[in-house]
Amino acid sequence: MCGICGVIGIESTDTSGQIVRRMTAAMLHRGPDDEGLLLAPRVAIGMRRLSIVDLPGGSQPMWNEAGTLAVVFNGEIYNFRELRAELESFGHRFRTRSDTEVIVHAYEQWGQRCGEKLRGMFAFAVVEMPGGRTGASERVFLARDPLGIKPLYYAVVDGSLLFASEVRCLLASSRIPPRIVAGQLPGYLLFGSVCEPETLIEGISSFPPGHSMTVSADTPVADPAPYWTFVRNPAAEISRRQPGDRIAVTSERIRSLLENSVASHLIADVPVGVFLSSGIDSTALAALASRARPGVHTFTVAFPDAQFSEAGMARRTAQLLRTEHTELTLSDSEMVARLDEAVAAFDQPSMDGINTYFVSWAARQAGLKVALSGLGSDELFGGYATFRNTTKIERIAALARAVPSPVRKAIAGGLGRSTDPSHAIDKFAKVAAAWIDPDALPHSYFFTRLLFPPQVAFVGGRDALWQSQRSSRWLSESARQAASFDLFTAVSWLELRSYLLNTLLRDTDAMSMRHSLEVRVPFLDTPLVECILSLPQSVKLNSSRPKALLVRALGDLLPEEVIQQPKRTFTFPWERWLRGELGHRVFAGLKEWSPALEPYVKREFALAVWDTFHRGRATWSRPWSLYVLNEWAKRNIHAGDAANERANPVPVPAA
Numbered sequence: 134m135c136g137i138c139g140v141i142g143i144e145s146t147d148t149s150g151q152i153v154r155r156m157t158a159a160m161l162h163r164g165p166d167d168e169g170l171l172l173a174p175r176v177a178i179g180m181r182r183l184s185i186v187d188l189p190g191g192s193q194p195m196w197n198e199a200g201t202l203a204v205v206f207n208g209e210i211y212n213f214r215e216l217r218a219e220l221e222s223f224g225h226r227f228r229t230r231s232d233t234e235v236i237v238h239a240y241e242q243w244g245q246r247c248g249e250k251l252r253g254m255f256a257f258a259v260v261e262m263p264g265g266r267t268g269a270s271e272r273v274f275l276a277r278d279p280l281g282i283k284p285l286y287y288a289v290v291d292g293s294l295l296f297a298s299e300v301r302c303l304l305a306s307s308r309i310p311p312r313i314v315a316g317q318l319p320g321y322l323l324f325g326s327v328c329e330p331e332t333l334i335e336g337i338s339s340f341p342p343g344h345s346m347t348v349s350a351d352t353p354v355a356d357p358a359p360y361w362t363f364v365r366n367p368a369a370e371i372s373r374r375q376p377g378d379r380i381a382v383t384s385e386r387i388r389s390l391l392e393n394s395v396a397s398h399l400i401a402d403v404p405v406g407v408f409l410s411s412g413i414d415s416t417a418l419a420a421l422a423s424r425a426r427p428g429v430h431t432f433t434v435a436f437p438d439a440q441f442s443e444a445g446m447a448r449r450t451a452q453l454l455r456t457e458h459t460e461l462t463l464s465d466s467e468m469v470a471r472l473d474e475a476v477a478a479f480d481q482p483s484m485d486g487i488n489t490y491f492v493s494w495a496a497r498q499a500g501l502k503v504a505l506s507g508l509g510s511d512e513l514f515g516g517y518a519t520f521r522n523t524t525k526i527e528r529i530a531a532l533a534r535a536v537p538s539p540v541r542k543a544i545a546g547g548l549g550r551s552t553d554p555s556h557a558i559d560k561f562a563k564v565a566a567a568w569i570d571p572d573a574l575p576h577s578y579f580f581t582r583l584l585f586p587p588q589v590a591f592v593g594g595r596d597a598l599w600q601s602q603r604s605s606r607w608l609s610e611s612a613r614q615a616a617s618f619d620l621f622t623a624v625s626w627l628e629l630r631s632y633l634l635n636t637l638l639r640d641t642d643a644m645s646m647r648h649s650l651e652v653r654v655p656f657l658d659t660p661l662v663e664c665i666l667s668l669p670q671s672v673k674l675n676s677s678r679p680k681a682l683l684v685r686a687l688g689d690l691l692p693e694e695v696i697q698q699p700k701r702t703f704t705f706p707w708e709r710w711l712r713g714e715l716g717h718r719v720f721a722g723l724k725e726w727s728p729a730l731e732p733y734v735k736r737e738f739a740l741a742v743w744d745t746f747h748r749g750r751a752t753w754s755r756p757w758s759l760y761v762l763n764e765w766a767k768r769n770i771h772a773g774d775a776a777n778e779r780a781n782p783v784p785v786p787a788a
Contacts, residue, residue: 135193136163136646137205137285138302139178139258141273142293142353149177152306156297157181159305163207163298163646169193171203175350176260176271180205183649185401185502190229194260197237198226201262204237207298208255208283209653211397216250240274247276248345248360252397252659254282256298256340271350279361280509280657281329281342281634284480284642287355288337294353296340299480299643300332304769309336311770315733319599322590322734323574324582325484325758326636328604332481334769341607342634361659363614363626363666380685383672386664387686394658395421398505399429406430406496406504407456408652411446413680413695414507414516418655420690422505423454430501431456434492436706437464450692461495465710469718478647479640482765484584484758486640488705490647497648504645508637509656512628513665514680515673519581520624522563526580529564530571538569545569562586576612578627584758619670626666707753711746719743719760727766739763 138156143149150172157168157179164181171178171194180193186209194203210216213232216239221227225238232253239247240259259274275296277285287296290308297303304311312335320328327333330341343361348354399405399422407419409431422429431451435444444460451458468475468491475490496504511517533541545565566586567577573587573596574580591599599605611630615623638654645652655661665673668682675681684696711719723743726736739759745751 135180135182135205135207136160136298136302137178137180137207137256137258138295138297139176139205139260139273140293140295140306141176141271141348141350143177144174146172146174146177149175152295152308153177153179155305155307156295156302159302160297160299162649165649167192169205171205171260173260173262173271176273178203178205178258178260178273180207183502183646183651185209185403185651187229187231188402191231191233193233195229195231195233195237197241202237202241203260203262204233204240204257206233206236206255206257207285208253208257208278209398209400209651210235210251210253210255211394211400211658212252245274245345245347246360251278254278254280254654254657256283256285258296273348273350274345275340275348275357276345276360277340277342279343279659280629280638280662282638282642282654282657284639285340286332286337287340289353289355290336292353294348294355300334300337301480301769303337304334309334312336313729313733313766313770314602316598316602317604318733319590319595320602320604321482321758321762322585323579323587323599324631324635325584325754326639327481327483328602328608328631328635330607331602331604333765338603363663380672383668384682384685387661387682390658390661390664391417391655391686392421392425394655394661395505396425397658398653398655399426401503403502404430404500406432406499406501408492408496408504408506409433409447409451409456409458410507411443411450411695411698412507413683413691414510414656416450416691416695417510417683417687418505418507419450419454419456420687421655423456424690427455429454429456430496430499431458432492432496432499432504433458433460434488434495435460435462437462446692446694446698450695453692459495459499461491463491463705465706465713465715468705468710469714472715472718475644476761476764477768478644479761479765480643481639482758482762483636483640484754484761485636486644489641489652490644493645493648493650493652497650501650503651503653506641506652506654507656508641508654509629509633509662510680510683512633513625513656513662514683515621515625516680517624517628519578519628520621520679522581523578523624524620526564526567527577530567530577530580533568533571541569575609576615576623576627578612578615578624579608579631582632584754618666621670621674622666622668629662707757711753711757716747719756722760722763723756725763725767727763727770729770730763730766734759734762 140149140152160181164183166184167182169180193205196203210232213235216235220238227234236257239250255278261272286300288309303309314335317333330339341357343359344357345360346357407422409415409419419431433444433447475487478490545568563580563583567580615626641652673682723739743756746756
């Protein structure tokens, strides 16, 4: 685990070396244990290392035997031992026990198809020196894992290509002016995060998950191509069986895949912990981990308000599993005291992520470098309300298409005025958005994830601005792919390709790596993901119990009180906090609006959103998302660097 960066196409090693050193210095937090550089004419790469596997032998860049290939790598390869044995059978010789060395030999053996052989979370760059596999000039092969667990960003500037693990690392190169992409702001307003495969910085793109590309130092151009595409292929032995047998066989298969995934995710030469809440996902991981590796650490964030605290149940679970358990109690005053450092940890703005910042801090304070997270379970096993709500939204949208637009708007407006101030308003807003313009988004699922409705995000013709973005096309393509799935699997796929990718995984990486902590996600092991996505809806869906398949597979390992409790999400008591001291800080921050944002999102709009929340007419996530956006812009964008393009400002919504 580390941070990687590089520049391709600059002849002067002095110039490229200065660039790479600035970038590695900007990501010291990602790898405080070691630094590595490769400086050659037209190619320079760097890395910062967080030592997890083969502590003395895993330094990077790592070379093949002939010294013609070198790799820098961020992540973990969980099948590296199996791959090593296979590669040794082909005659490859290894000098270390590191998973990193497997990558350079895999590229030597299989070339650009090596990513298909890797099981894990990764972003890496293989440098091919003159006289390498092709005998041609310097080339660099870049790849990112299928689900986008680990980040990778790139930019083409003045005939050179730069890449890095963080956006701010690329900005530290001093080669990229920090200008806002106006077309990305509608997406942020829609969903509360920046939508891949783009960023909020003009010229910086996110490398798409499941993609790879080869860049020549002669003519550095960026053209990522997919090497992994999920094709649903239901298992024949499952589809032929009777319903009862089908469920039993499926449960056994899922359990076996989960046991294998957790065991492989525990491979480390340092202590490993588990983020433990009161939910099924983290409890399942803790149970499997404690069986595979006695003495596992568990961590829980607790709150003084018992309504939000999961500490009691998590504590009882930890006692049952005999883990080494730690609790961090977080009050609103402590949250405010550390607010600046937490918000500064965002590599890109997001309405989520602060919870991961604090639980990662707790894990690192206890001396851990690795923690397992339950991310991915809700998306695969149907834990979110989006699985139910997408069906409802689809029915509303179908009905709306038969009603003239003026009538739809009148009905939606009347319903809005009759709704009592509560969080039901936020739910109604999503229904109203689908009713007013059912074709504003490429799939009904996306209405269930709205932060601001399209009527706000797309005002003044900004729908055309958004639709011109690759991010919009990514969502449309994901929706097209989902059209061939049953509804349950379609929602799973769209969760994986949007909310999980754009919000949860990106925030988890940024917040955990700010504390030099590696977070692993066993539920997103590719064989497990492909298996669950291939299963028919009838096996996964149970109207009376969310995540029924997961409970059937692991129920004997889970405490009954965890199974029977209502669905809870791990979140902070934001509503209450934002009506106290934290709210004063947020309001003051919104009043000091970034000049760089002013051409696109007006200060008056942000203050009106705060007022609407303060009067109980909107969810807390709206003013909070604008606060984070504003703080990010203050830290990363200067008014003089705003893009020349001037989009229409977002107006103040009606109170």
